[in-house]
Amino acid sequence: MNDLGILKGKLVVLGVSGSIAAYKAVELARHLTQAGAAVQVVMTRSATEFVQPLTFQALTYRPVEIEMFSGIDDRAAGHVSMGVNADCIVIAPATAHVVARLAHGFADDLLATTVLASSAPVIVAPAMETHMWQNAATRANVAALRARGVRVVEPESGELASGMRGQGRLAAIERIEAEVLDAVRARSRRLAGRCIVVTAGPTLEPIDPVRVITNRSSGKMGYAIASAARDAGAEVTLITGPTALDAPYGVRVVPIETVAELRDAVLACLPDADAVVMAAAIADYGAAEMSPAKLKKKDLGDEMTLRLVRTPDVLSAVVGARGSGTLVVGFKAETGDPVAEAERMLKEKGLDLVVANDVSEDVFGSETDEVTFVSVDGTERLERMPKIEVARRLVEKIAERIGQPRS
Ligand SMILES: Cc1cc2nc3c(=O)[nH]c(=O)nc-3n(C[C@H](O)[C@H](O)[C@H](O)COP(=O)(O)O)c2cc1C
Known part of the structure; x- marks a missing residue:
């Protein structure tokens, strides 16, 4: 010990x-x-x-x-x-x-x-x-x-x-x-008086009134971060796509579905935020047009082509709009070389910290994670551990960076 x-x-x-x-x-x-x-x-x-x-x-x-x-x-x-x-x-x-x-x-x-x-x-x-x-x-x-x-x-x-x-x-x-x-x-409430915004879970981009483009994010990591930040004394807002998880007690929950809704919710919280942790799995592409009526097989035939367009770049919007004291943490889930990707993301997006996550093994929905913290100070690789433990380590890092508790 x-x-x-x-x-x-x-x-x-x-x-x-x-x-x-x-x-x-x-x-x-x-x-x-x-x-x-x-x-x-x-x-x-x-x-x-x-x-x-x-x-x-x-x-x-x-x-x-x-x-x-x-x-x-x-x-x-x-x-x-x-x-x-x-x-x-x-x-x-x-x-x-x-x-x-x-x-x-x-x-x-x-x-x-x-x-x-x-x-x-x-x-x-x-x-x-x-x-x-x-x-x-x-x-x-x-x-x-x-x-x-x-x-x-x-x-x-x-x-x-x-x-x-x-x-x-x-x-x-x-x-x-x-x-x-x-x-x-x-x-010891290192984040007392601090306001932390966490995004979690998947996004849902509609194709028609019943179909969506989504991903396998369970939301567990973001929810764990919200709980850990609350335990450290922070006021926490959790902006979350649909998940099967219970909302952590004592945390303000803002439900969202689309990337645009997520962006708007984060930007609305930004003026008061000391740190924004972008743990949601945000869709990179959504349908170019949402069909107002349900698409039918009989009209489409044996093949269907769906035109996809880029969704709004939420990270860039957040970094562009943040005040000088607001820390922004990104997540990079990759199957190749997540650390190299995280380093690139750190520089390109102007983030303070990126959590690199190798998703080649089955991490979606799993209780453990193996991550590397990437920042301008260098990289710190953590062994595989429960997500709540990763979350606590991340919250410690955030507390170190945003300084002493506010009274
Ligand atoms: C020899 C013995 C060993 C027991 N071991 C356990 C145990 O390991 N876990 C458990 O939940 N109950 C165990 N019990 C049952 C509890 O003692 C019993 O449910 C008791 O009402 C618990 O009261 P408490 O929760 O107020 O301490 C054991 C009972 C006996 C007689």
Whole structure:
């Protein structure tokens, strides 16, 4: 785990629930405490069947909290004080039961109340038998948490307590620690008071009232960037073509279809934007004329010729209209040499940063990406990683360039 210093003096609430993996949380509590964090352990009653609170208390130098009605402190709002003051809440292991309660906003024990009362980033590291993990109810609960911005550290595959094999083992402690670190870093709100515009997804160029020219963009990258920028404290506008994704919470969403609509939406946001991230997959060509009526086979015969014309050059329009302080980031998805193409694009379009993306392998819709950041300062190649991680790295880069938080 790198950069542990950032945890010094931070309040990390460690929720432990009633899974056989509860003993692994002891190691997590110890590491976080050694890194300088104040670690406040909150156990569910079931968790105490698996590990003695005293173990956590001895390692974190703090009493463990379990009961809602035992009077944590002398104030009336003791049941929410930990959530209000936390810099980060991490629940490891999280049972199927805890995941369900959080997904539905329950406040029936101290851990659930703490989460509900908090605006701190929440990390959930589930551990359970494979069938529980795969159950449609758990899948829906996990998806609901994710949609709300909860970070889910996926369980790993391997041998489970039952002796069966499958996904469900608590993630390695290092992975959970890395997520805590990242959440605390993002919460330092480096983009507070900044306005970030992100475009995402495909565009749709109409041929006739029912047919369109589009592409395979899933929108996942742009949505991940919008979430990461929001986590860093920015006010985010997400201008998006149609996707199957849920809108990230706390982000203003502007739906568009055509390239011209996308251009107009970006230009309308430009005067207030500190950075524009152009992650949408914009069609280069659209039909020269849109037929007002549905084109019919019987009129067209066996062959049909469609005349295509260039769509508006949105990047050039944005670069031309931006103020001097607005950073513009482009994306270059290529099957050949994406870095060379990105370097060319950087110069020709006058961009600040281009994210080069090799799409020769199946990246559309995938959860991971392998990208290179190309800027006048040089190139930085990232290993293959989840899109949300690429997004966080990009947001870090943007924060470095646009400077200190605005008050
Ligand atoms: C031996 C044993 C091990 C268990 N392990 C898990 C587990 O790994 N994951 C899980 O979701 N539930 C597990 N359970 C079931 C939970 O303890 C049970 O659902 C409980 O109500 C969870 O309460 P809590 O979420 O408030 O801690 C286990 C139960 C027993 C008896």
